[in-house]
Amino acid sequence: MSKSIIGTLSQKKNQILTLWMRNQLSDGGLRDDLMNNEDLRQQSAELLDCLFDTVTDDTLTAPDAPSLAPLIDQLTHVSMSRARQGFTPRETGTYIFSLKDALLEIFRHERKEDSEQLLGEILLISKFIDSLGIVTFETFIQGREEVIMRQTDEMTEISTPVVQIWDGILAMPLIGTLDSSRALVVMENLLQEIVRTGSGIAILDISGVPTVDSMVAQHLIKTVNATRLMGAECIISGIRPEIAQTIVHLGIDLSQVVTKSTLASALKHAFASMRIEVSKANSRSF
Amino acid sequence: MDRIPILKMGQYLLVTIQVDLYDRLALDLESDLISHITQTNARGVLIDISAVSIVDSFMGRILSNIAGMARILDAATVVVGMQPAVAITLVELGLSLTGVHTALNVERGIELLRTKTGGTIEPSDYDEPSDD
Amino acid sequence: MTNPAMIDVEASETLAVRQESDVIQLTSYIRQQVVLMGMSTLNQTKLSTASSELARNMLIHGGGGTVQVEQISMKSKKGIRLIFTDNGPGIADIEQAMQSGYSTGSGMGLGLPGARQLADEFQLTSAVEEGTTVTILKWAND
Incomplete structure (x- = not known):
């Protein structure tokens, strides 16, 4: 053996x-x-x-x-x-x-x-x-x-900041590529901040998002819809010309979403819907 | 048998849902609300769901139904206080609460009801919201 | 779909769904389990909503059935697996049933496709005249 x-x-x-x-x-x-x-x-x-x-x-x-x-x-x-x-x-x-x-x-x-x-x-x-x-x-x-x-x-944590830019108005500047998991974090953070601050309007600024394909667009639409269900309005701003082109070429329907080219014009829209008037101090007499 | 209480606040009806609704309770709420609207001539219905942790397609349909029936009776419906997790789940589920207005909380909901029902000639217990 | 052989079942409980009120009992039982697991509020909500849809489906189309609630783990991941079994008429055209908006009952036709959307994994087997089994899985820390 x-x-x-x-x-x-x-x-x-x-x-x-x-x-x-x-x-x-x-x-x-x-x-x-x-x-x-x-x-x-x-x-x-x-x-x-x-x-x-x-x-x-x-x-x-x-x-x-x-x-x-x-x-x-x-x-x-x-x-x-x-x-x-x-x-x-x-x-x-x-x-x-x-x-x-x-x-x-x-x-x-x-x-x-x-x-x-x-x-x-x-x-x-x-x-x-x-x-x-x-x-x-x-x-x-x-x-x-x-x-x-x-x-x-x-x-993920540092790239999804939510800032309150006015009483009742939140802004979320997005920077970098949006994948499914990040889009979900974005949505959760935004909705939680809406509840916490009681803000009626949220601006999602996508100037820093390099590409918007149909998946990213889907996520944006979902975020807008979820915000609406909670009783707030979501505006998407920072849409660069080439992004607008891709969106149309891909046949993505954003007609139900308020979109603005810049954060400034989104803020203006928010002011208008909240009936806030901002003007230079000397141009108005109280 | 338990029922969800319906409170009358001026020309509006207020419902706070504190428990997860089983089917019978939800259907009862639907019919109770509709008969209340007729009885009290209410101009608006405010449903607070901040304590509700599940809105599935059944519950979603009940909410849409209430809004649809109330509209026929010339009353607006506002659902307030939906939790973020519930909102995301509804969107993933592909459910949009058609015909239902939403607001962040009861206070905002009342404001919204006032603007929705403000421009009518019906007499009201409330001051009309001023437009500036 | 994760290979079932890689999943360990830590605990298992079978609940019956025979009437409307069982649906609420089921979802609150599931919620208890996942809270202990440390599942996020969002995933808790998704899982309980999906199970509510499926349990209701089972009541309407399958005449009720059972739900096996399993606490599972795979390596460092923990999660819940739910197996919905009924002995109803079964589904003749699964592809059609999985389409959003298709409904034979009083629902909105969101039950099956909705549950698939909300779960991490989804599996449906059905035989006409024998019954339907739907398995969904959700990881706690994903």
Whole structure:
């Protein structure tokens, strides 16, 4: 009866570490500027310990087994700290893959007699290490995604300001591309501010929106309709000539919406419907 | 059986919906309001839905119906206080409350009713709003 | 449509919809569940309105039925999945039923298309003479 794969390997742990270190140090892409050899050996030894503590022959074929969680955690930790130190995903990937060479080399010595068995086991180990490599990539991507998500949230927040420009008149200058999720935030913020301030008129200024396609127009119409349902009026201003052209060419019907070319003319319209008269102080006598 | 109370304020009727309406209650409200309009000669109906968290197509139809029937009886209908989330949901649902006027709150609603019904020769308990 | 295999069901409750007053009970039960989940007011409103539409549909066309309310999770996301099942006459032309404004009953024909619009995911299966199942899903933190 042959010995288990992991059993065989764990007896050779020190040898594996030596081989792995040799592989890493001989690699042209070694970043000894980011991590010195002592730290590298320490990190590699810890990872190997963790690997032999958790992996069994059974879990070798099941990389998502719950019992492997400590190894995956350790690996995630290593990839994250490496990412912070400035390693590229390729360098971290190579780091894990170079372990494969060390393991396979040990195995070639151990299973000299039975090439059939050797082949099967090599494939198994190879697949397992590959899945570990994938974990490091996933960690990288996840880290990036978190950064992107945070930035998106921040951007959405700062890019949808609602300002009260007169008693009862709100303005919301929109800057940047409007996608569905942002359009929803715009609508929610605007309606909430209408309730909070009790404003009867809201001006949505789209001077800073680069393109208005039929989807953006749909969102604008929805916002206008929702505002109306709440009992306020919504004016869309800042419609540049080229935007007016696209709207007509796309066959978008904005006839139910009050549109103005500038924020100033929208404000004038708002004054008129609220029966507010603004004039220079000397031109009127009280 | 519970009913939604209808208050009379001068020439207007005021209804505050405090609960999510089940069908029977909503239909009763519809018929109660219409008979009240006839009895009291009301010129306007104000429905406060600020406490309502769901307006589905059934409820939307009731509101539209009330407005339509009231209009035939020469009364204007104003729905006030719709929550932002409800408004967005109605728009997503594709429901526009045809024939229904809206206002932010009861006070604005009364103002709106006055302008809607102001220009008639009917005698009124209220001062006509002045036009400046 | 998210692969159902990736979704974990944390808790499940089945409610019957037999009469008008059950609709309100259903929507307030759903609201209780999603408030605990931390769903935004807007999404709460959308979900309860969609379930009100579907439950009413089930009463009018399917002679009542059941609603399975499931608290679900997928990775870090939490949400609610609702499965509306009736043993009514079924829908012969699903495509037509999904069109806005199409109605065979007393409604405005906004029930099915409206619910689809309000939910994050929507699935309808129906067999004539056997019944209709509508599944909708809404994520809490989306």
